[in-house]
Amino acid sequence: xxxxxxxxxxxxxxxxxxxxxxxxxxxxxxxxxxxxxxxxxxxxxxxxxxxxxxxxxxxxxxxxxxxxxxxxxxxxxxxxxxxxxxxxxxxxxxxxxxxxxxxxxxxxxxxxxx
Amino acid sequence: xxxxxxxxxxxxxxxxxxxxxxxxxxxxxxxxxxxxxxxxxxxxxxxxxxxxxxxxxxxxxxxxxxxxxxxxxxxxxxxxxxxxxxxxxxxxxxxxxxxxxxxxxxxxxxxxxxxxx
Numbered sequence: 624x625x626x627x628x629x630x631x632x633x634x635x636x637x638x639x640x641x642x643x644x645x646x647x648x649x650x651x652x653x654x655x656x657x658x659x660x661x662x663x664x665x666x667x668x669x670x671x672x673x674x675x676x677x678x679x680x681x682x683x684x685x686x687x688x689x690x691x692x693x694x695x696x697x698x699x700x701x702x703x704x705x706x707x708x709x710x711x712x713x714x715x716x717x718x719x720x721x722x723x724x725x726x727x728x729x730x731x732x733x734x735x736x737x
Numbered sequence: 738x739x740x741x742x743x744x745x746x747x748x749x750x751x752x753x754x755x756x757x758x759x760x761x762x763x764x765x766x767x768x769x770x771x772x773x774x775x776x777x778x779x780x781x782x783x784x785x786x787x788x789x790x791x792x793x794x795x796x797x798x799x800x801x802x803x804x805x806x807x808x809x810x811x812x813x814x815x816x817x818x819x820x821x822x823x824x825x826x827x828x829x830x831x832x833x834x835x836x837x838x839x840x841x842x843x844x845x846x847x848x849x850x851x852x853x854x
Contacts, residue, residue, distance in 0.1 A: 656841060663746070665828055665844030666782075713782060720841060721834065723789075725772070728782035 625650045629714050629729035636704060637737050644699045644732050646714030652727070654720055655697040656681070657689065660711040660731075669712075672697055673720070704736045739764045739831050743845035750819045751853050757804075758814045758848045760829030766790075768834040771805065771812045772842070776826040785827070788812065790834075816850075824852045 627648045636642055648655065653674050658666040658681075668681030672691040686708055688700040697716075701708060711733050715726040740763045750756035762771070773785040788796045788805050795803050800820075804813045816823055829845040 654841070658842075658844075663846045665741070665743075665830075665846045666842070667844070668842070671841065711780065715782075717841075723770075725784050725787065726842065731780040731782075 625727070627714055627716050627727050627729040629712075629732050631732060632730065633733045635735040635737065638705055639703050642701050642704060642734075644701075644712060644714075644734070646697045646699065646729060647695050648697075648714075648716040648727070649695065650716065650718070650727065651694065652716035652718050653694070654718070654726075655691065655714065655716045656726070657687070657697070657699045658713045658715065659683065659708075660713065666713060669699070701734075704734075706736050709734060709736045739766070739833075739843045741829050741831050741843050741845035743827075743829055743848050745848045746846070747849045747851070749851040749853055750816075752819055752821060754819055755815060755817045756819055756850065758816075758827055758829075758850065760812045760814070760845055762810050762812065762829070762831050762843075762845075764810070764831065766833055770832045770834065771803075772830040772832070773801070773803070773812075773814045774828045774830060774844075775823075776828065776847075777822075777824070782828075786814065819852045821852050821854060823850065825850060 656671040657669040660666045670689040672678045714729040717726040718724045769790045771788045775783045800817045831843045
């Protein structure tokens with residue numbers, strides 16, 4: 624089954640404790656992206672990757688890191704999480720970057736930073 | 738930069754009736770895509786319908802249809818014969834035709850739709 628898999632789905636942690644949210648896709652997609660969803664703001668892009676070893680900032684990259692060492696994986700790293708990073712996070716992938724190649728989304732990760 | 742605005746934070750509709758969700762956007766692009774995504778309580782992001790800006794004909798998918806007004810930069814979603822399973826958050830989103838820049842999708846703030854029995 625074609626899918627984007629995020630782990631964990633829920634995480635409660637404390638300020639300053641490094642964490643990683645994993646994202647993996649089995650569709651051989653080149654483009655991957657991370658979004659955060661906050662009430663009233665919709666989804667905002669954090670980072671994206673056009674291909675292996677190619678990553679770039681989205682709208683709200685501060686406090687986040689990513690890596691793309693393999694095509695299928697695109698982990699989101701919070702080196703020193705803070706309460707303002709409490710949010711719902713989505714990973715997405717697509718074959719390319721045109722509108723006839725819609726993004727496939729993971730099921731989301733709810734992060735709570737205390 | 739593009740912006741997408743959904744002016745209705747919450748809406749409700751009776752089962753079997755029709756409801757229209759509003760979306761406006763601002764862009765200087767002439768060629769682009771517009772989308773409506775549904776997010777049920779399960780949190781999945783489900784693509785409902787897609788419209789290509791260069792196509793004048795409004796897109797339809799079963800009970801879902803759009804009213805795309807390019808000059809007015811308006812993209813509303815009509816849900817006919819509403820069902821309980823349509824209860825969800827709905828997001829309007831914009832994408833440039835050639836998304837080789839960072840922001841592939843720009844989302845609106847969402848409209849929470851409740852379908853009442």
